[in-house]
Amino acid sequence: MTIVFREETFHDDFTFRNSPEAVKRFPFPFPEDSYMYSVNLEPHKSYRPGSVYERTFDVDEHYVSEMRDRARVLAEDPLRCQSLPHMTLAGWDLLELIMTSKAEEYPELFELHRDGARWHWINRPLGIEQKFTFLDETTLPYGPMEYITRQTQGDFAVLDQRDDNLWMDAGMVTTQADWSLDFDIGMNFFEWHAPVPKAHEMGIFQRALKFLLNVQQGAPARRLNWTMTVNPLLDTSPENYHKWGVMKKDLTLEDMGQMMHLRVELQTFFRLPRSNALVFPIRCYLIKLDELVTVPKWARRFHRVIRDLPAELATYKGFISNRPKIVEWLSKYDDGALTSPGI
Numbered sequence: 001m002t003i004v005f006r007e008e009t010f011h012d013d014f015t016f017r018n019s020p021e022a023v024k025r026f027p028f029p030f031p032e033d034s035y036m037y038s039v040n041l042e043p044h045k046s047y048r049p050g051s052v053y054e055r056t057f058d059v060d061e062h063y064v065s066e067m068r069d070r071a072r073v074l075a076e077d078p079l080r081c082q083s084l085p086h087m088t089l090a091g092w093d094l095l096e097l098i099m100t101s102k103a104e105e106y107p108e109l110f111e112l113h114r115d116g117a118r119w120h121w122i123n124r125p126l127g128i129e130q131k132f133t134f135l136d137e138t139t140l141p142y143g144p145m146e147y148i149t150r151q152t153q154g155d156f157a158v159l160d161q162r163d164d165n166l167w168m169d170a171g172m173v174t175t176q177a178d179w180s181l182d183f184d185i186g187m188n189f190f191e192w193h194a195p196v197p198k199a200h201e202m203g204i205f206q207r208a209l210k211f212l213l214n215v216q217q218g219a220p221a222r223r224l225n226w227t228m229t230v231n232p233l234l235d236t237s238p239e240n241y242h243k244w245g246v247m248k249k250d251l252t253l254e255d256m257g258q259m260m261h262l263r264v265e266l267q268t269f270f271r272l273p274r275s276n277a278l279v280f281p282i283r284c285y286l287i288k289l290d291e292l293v294t295v296p297k298w299a300r301r302f303h304r305v306i307r308d309l310p311a312e313l314a315t316y317k318g319f320i321s322n323r324p325k326i327v328e329w330l331s332k333y334d335d336g337a338l339t340s341p342g343i
């Protein structure tokens with residue numbers, strides 16, 4: 001497999017695009033014509049060669065540019081990466097999980113050589129070669145979590161497990177859908193989910209937490225989440241709302257197809273071996289509406305989902321004011337045909 005890494009930006013001139021191959025493997029998140037929150041958790045097993053689920057940590061054509069964007073965001077705001085002192089061991093666990101998976105699953109891109117605690121890591125796409133001593137922080141340029149997540153697409157929340165709850169005690173968060181690590185650091189599962197509408201009353205968070213507390217090593221889980229973003233912005237953080245919030249106002253029917261993006265998060269859950277922490281990678285995939293409607297069954301279904309979404313969810317996801325225009329634009333791709341469940 002050869003990946004051609006795209007040169008592109010997620011800010012200012014927004015040159016991000018998906019190749020036709022990337023559109024084909026986009027994780028379209030709707031198994032039916034309507035959407036409501038649910039405990040949509042399933043085993044993170046690989047299936048369908050070429051899909052985003054095939055490997056433990058998907059690497060795609062946006063890898064190099066996404067890592068450049070992360071470095072840019074961190075240079076402006078170092079608080080996007082935080083790790084409370086007791087989370088360092090979990091950082092090493094995460095580094096091990098990512099390095100071993102990538103070296104095994106993408107041998108042409110990554111190599112890991114281990115001689116006891118002396119490790120040698122090679123990351124070809126980013127031109128990195130690093131010899132270091134496992135569990136010795138002084139041998140890496142950053143802490144272990146920061147070191148490896150500067151080289152891995154997606155955000156990472158690292159959760160300490162105690163008192164039958166999960167605590168957001170570490171993370172690398174530069175590609176988030178409007179939430180803040182700096183605000184949430186130290187919070188528990190119910191506290192950081194407090195702003196979400198409806199799901200608390202539906203008992204979703206109680207059931208989800210019960211499931212997560214029991215995730216076992218070697219048996220990761222996953223779910224999809226989604227929202228909408230104007231322009232291909234990875235960093236839609238509250239910290240930078242003054243920059244991207246105003247972009248929502250400029251949307252017209254003429255530039256809807258180019259500017260409005262469906263943003264899908266592939267969220268996975270892994271138990272870590274030494275620390276017993278839970279790591280929650282949140283991998284963001286963006287697709288502009290012009291690209292999405294190249295798949296007629298997605299266009300038809302997406303029109304119905306957006307049209308019928310409960311107002312509380314459209315408000316929380318931040319597109320209630322643009323919804324009429326989005327629905328009008330999408331309606332021309334909906335011929336009214338009956339659809340069957342499945343993607």
Ligand code: HEM
Pocket residue numbers: 037038039040041157159166168178179180184192193194195196199204208209212223225226227280313316317
């Ligand atoms: C939203 C974190 C697991 C369901 C959120 C938010 C955060 C978050 C930070 C944004 C809240 C805000 O508005 O400030 C996490 C972490 C998890 C986790 C760290 C892993 C431990 C889950 C699970 C479920 C879930 C297992 C459900 C089955 C939701 C839902 C939303 C949400 C429905 C609202 C999303 C939307 O409408 O776009 N989560 N979450 N989360 N989370 Fe989680």
